[in-house]
Amino acid sequence: MNAARVEASRRAEVRSAARAWRRAGAIDAATLEHIEAAWPEGRPRMAAAWRVLIFVIVTVAANALFFAVATLIHGESGPGPWLFFAVCLSAATEILLHRSAIGENGSAAATSFWSVVYAVVGIALVEDAAAAGAESMITVSLLAATALFALAGWRWGYAAYGVCAAAAFFLLLARLPEGRILWLVAGAALLAAAYRLQGLRSLAPSHRRAAGGILLVAAAAVYVAVNRYSLDAHSIEALRHGAGTFPQPAPALGVLSAAATAVFPVLLIVWGLRSRRLLVLDAGLAASALSLATLRYYVHLAPLWAVLTAAGGALVLAALGLHRWLRRAADGERRGFTAHPLYGRGGRGLEAAAVVAAFAPAARPAPAPEPGNLTPGGGRYGGGGAEGSF
Amino acid sequence: MNPDVVEAIERLRREGVLTEVQASPLERAARGELVSVEAELRTLLYAGVVLITTGIGLFLKENHERLGPAAIGTLLALAAAACLGYAWRRLPSFTWRSAGATHLGADYVLLLGVLLIGADLGYLEVQLHLLGAEWPYHLLVGSLVAFLLAYRFDSRAVLSIALTSFAAWRGVAVSLSFAARSPSTIPAVRANALACGALFVAAGIASARTARKPHFEPVYVRLGLLLLFGGLLTGAFGSATASWFLWEIALLALASVVIAAAYRLRRALDFSIGVLAAYFGLLRILFQATHDASGLLIVAASSVAVVVLLIRAQRRMREDR
Numbered sequence: 001m002n003a004a005r006v007e008a009s010r011r012a013e014v015r016s017a018a019r020a021w022r023r024a025g026a027i028d029a030a031t032l033e034h035i036e037a038a039w040p041e042g043r044p045r046m047a048a049a050w051r052v053l054i055f056v057i058v059t060v061a062a063n064a065l066f067f068a069v070a071t072l073i074h075g076e077s078g079p080g081p082w083l084f085f086a087v088c089l090s091a092a093t094e095i096l097l098h099r100s101a102i103g104e105n106g107s108a109a110a111t112s113f114w115s116v117v118y119a120v121v122g123i124a125l126v127e128d129a130a131a132a133g134a135e136s137m138i139t140v141s142l143l144a145a146t147a148l149f150a151l152a153g154w155r156w157g158y159a160a161y162g163v164c165a166a167a168a169f170f171l172l173l174a175r176l177p178e179g180r181i182l183w184l185v186a187g188a189a190l191l192a193a194a195y196r197l198q199g200l201r202s203l204a205p206s207h208r209r210a211a212g213g214i215l216l217v218a219a220a221a222v223y224v225a226v227n228r229y230s231l232d233a234h235s236i237e238a239l240r241h242g243a244g245t246f247p248q249p250a251p252a253l254g255v256l257s258a259a260a261t262a263v264f265p266v267l268l269i270v271w272g273l274r275s276r277r278l279l280v281l282d283a284g285l286a287a288s289a290l291s292l293a294t295l296r297y298y299v300h301l302a303p304l305w306a307v308l309t310a311a312g313g314a315l316v317l318a319a320l321g322l323h324r325w326l327r328r329a330a331d332g333e334r335r336g337f338t339a340h341p342l343y344g345r346g347g348r349g350l351e352a353a354a355v356v357a358a359f360a361p362a363a364r365p366a367p368a369p370e371p372g373n374l375t376p377g378g379g380r381y382g383g384g385g386a387e388g389s390f
Numbered sequence: 391m392n393p394d395v396v397e398a399i400e401r402l403r404r405e406g407v408l409t410e411v412q413a414s415p416l417e418r419a420a421r422g423e424l425v426s427v428e429a430e431l432r433t434l435l436y437a438g439v440v441l442i443t444t445g446i447g448l449f450l451k452e453n454h455e456r457l458g459p460a461a462i463g464t465l466l467a468l469a470a471a472a473c474l475g476y477a478w479r480r481l482p483s484f485t486w487r488s489a490g491a492t493h494l495g496a497d498y499v500l501l502l503g504v505l506l507i508g509a510d511l512g513y514l515e516v517q518l519h520l521l522g523a524e525w526p527y528h529l530l531v532g533s534l535v536a537f538l539l540a541y542r543f544d545s546r547a548v549l550s551i552a553l554t555s556f557a558a559w560r561g562v563a564v565s566l567s568f569a570a571r572s573p574s575t576i577p578a579v580r581a582n583a584l585a586c587g588a589l590f591v592a593a594g595i596a597s598a599r600t601a602r603k604p605h606f607e608p609v610y611v612r613l614g615l616l617l618l619f620g621g622l623l624t625g626a627f628g629s630a631t632a633s634w635f636l637w638e639i640a641l642l643a644l645a646s647v648v649i650a651a652a653y654r655l656r657r658a659l660d661f662s663i664g665v666l667a668a669y670f671g672l673l674r675i676l677f678q679a680t681h682d683a684s685g686l687l688i689v690a691a692s693s694v695a696v697v698v699l700l701i702r703a704q705r706r707m708r709e710d711r
Contacts, residue, residue: 014398021416027408034407039398046704047658053665054700060673061693068686102701199422201393276425285430289437305448312441316502319434320495326427333424339494342419342426355547356613358440359505360554361512361529363563363579 001157002098006204008042009157013205015039020343043101054106062089062114078129082122089115093156112156116148116164135175142172153210162210166190166217174239180225183236187221190214195277212279219268219283226260229294261291276336391422428494435498443505450513459517466510473503474539481543488605489544497545504539504548508532508555529559546609553613557586562617576628583621590614615660618644619667626674634674641671653703661703669696 001009018035021027027035046054066085073081093112096103124141132140145168153161173182194215198208224230231254234246249257265287272281296307326332326339399417402408408416418424446466454462480496482489515521515528536552539545557563560582561575594610597603622644625637648664676689 010394013392013394017392017395017398017420026412026416031407035398035402038401044704049659049662050700050704053662054697056666057669057693057697057700061690061697064686064693065690068683068690071683071686102704105701105704107697199391199393201397205392205394276422278425278427278430281427282430285434303448303452305445305452307445308441308448309445312438312443312445315434315438315441316495316498319431319438320499322427322434323431323495336424338424338426339428339431340426341428342424343416354436355501356550356554358436359443359501359551360563361508361532361558363558363561 001155001204001206004042005097005157009205011039011042012045015041017343024341024343026343043104046105051104051106051109055110058107058110059114062111066118079122079125082118082125086115086119086122089118097156108156109158112152112158112161116145116152116161119148120144139172139175142168142175146172154207157204157206159206159209159213162207163213163217166214170217170221171239174236176240179240180231180236183221183225187218187225190218191222194218195275195280198277198279215279216283219280219287223264223287223290226257226264227290227294228254228257228261229297231257261294265291273335273337392420395420431494432498435495439498439502439505442502443509446506446509450509454513454517459514463510463514463517466506466513470503470506470510473499473506477503477543484542485544486602488603492544497547500539500543500545501547501551504536504551507535508551511535526559526561529555533559540606541603544603546606549606549609550613553590553610557583557613557617560586562586576624580621580624583617587614587617587619587621590617611660612663615648615663619663623667623670626671634678638671638674642668645671665696665700669693672696 015036018027018032018039022029022032066081069085070081089111093103093108093115096108096111120141123144124137127137127140146165149161149165149168152158153165170183170187173179173186176182194211197203197211198215200208203211224235230236231249237246265284268280268284268287270284272278272284292311296304301307302310323339326334326337332338332340396417399408399413399420403410403413403417415424450462477496477500480493481500482492511528511532515525519525521527533552533555536548536555540549540552561579562583590610591614594607594614597610598607619641622637622641626634626641628634645664645668649661649668652658652661652664672692673689676685676692679685680688
């Protein structure tokens, strides 16, 4: 990112925080106006829905253009067109972000993303042309994806590319001998590095967000490396060799893995609570849920319905208890945690969407074309996977 | 923590724009010394409700013959009543306006109660055939109950359950899984989707105009738009006969109205829904007209044209408006 974009994104952070303070009633309109004048908007930043819309349309435009040209020059199926188009899209991204005022509207996000994808496919085709074999092509593609997404994230400042680069990096490690150990070691190292980078003032805001995404990927990699089910199912090893037979892990390793499956989520939660980093805490909560699912896979304490209902009830009661405990504290705060929304954006609109996605009832069947074919008693109700006829 | 915001707060304090009392809590939040776990609590509650409803669904499936409908129906009703009782105690009394900050946990307990009522109604209907051939009416009953509770407890989540149940009664799943249906039933489902969509949009407009729960309007309008555009798009893309063009005209006309209204009201999401629908309609025409590389070039060119139009409109849709 060039200095102007970094500065613009820092100003955007301050403006965004000030608007959140205003919504929460922490400052008045005059103060907000003062802040917006002191940290002027460098270039227009659009609403998320708008950016998604433009991303989709530019995606269609870019791919339609590529395949139209590819159809016109049919017969040319090598890496050339892919790499050439990747360069064109990179140039378009540079122009949109650094020579125009419209790059932040989702268009540069689309051109930059597809430039990396086309470059990765082009490099894979180069390897293919060298007749190096499918395995080599996959490894080279992952290496290219790691390097190019990291470079694109650094240059153009899209945090999601940090996540893509980290994911490609771990898939690449899985293709090396002792992939599981590499996941563990590299995951722990990246976890520690990303944790530190997240709070660095010298980094641009988007790079700090990328560090947050890398932290989550690294935590997931460490968890998969130590998880007992993953060890038994050879999840990481299968990424190198494909499906096949693998030697069973030593019993001591199994016991160690089972212990780590239980301990690692707790460590993350304790770390998240002590550092008050919500990303770490969230990773710990997600890992806990997966560890409980792993436990259920190996130990059948009760029927599935009872386990699900009890787990759901425990979650609701725990959340209600925690909410009550925090609310009743002085100023609604305990050890730096509060249940009040503070100055965030909220997300109530998403809540209704999530409810619709999970709990919308199945529709009744439309009337059959012939009269008299309607069979009563076929109603379905439920959600979250519970739907089904009684 | 956000070091840029920390630095800004220090500067604002130095310049006297923020008082010490104002700056202190803002700075603590920016430094990460005070963090909100509201989102985490919501996620836990949401996951809890998902697990409970899934567990109950499996329980009904596996045990309904062993326990019998009376026991299960009573059990579900008691559980639902307990949830509603909790919500009644914790949530604010009825108002036509937004109830403001509500009890975070009670919102989800209310949602669980509504889902349990729906499950109970569905289960009893399936077991006892109370409505006979008119069995889909249990979805309408569930929808009405959810509707009343949504208004009483000021819950947008419960309102969305009411609306999706209503649509389900008319045979329309919000997922609009037309493809999985028999071709002979698609016109009827489409007609119901359009009718439900129009009804929801009208209800949303009425909510806003009459200032009766005006904050419910986005739930009504967005679900309504999804159904309307879903119905029209399946007409434009799915009709094998020449009638696709009529659906296309209707789609473009509705999209134009939505785009114009959303532009005037500065609503980026509704504007985006309208533009996407119109764009898909445009692609349908292009695919009908051309089938070779020139068609792809026209798609690319028209997409760029749409982006240019959007850029011209974008000042109005800025993030901070």
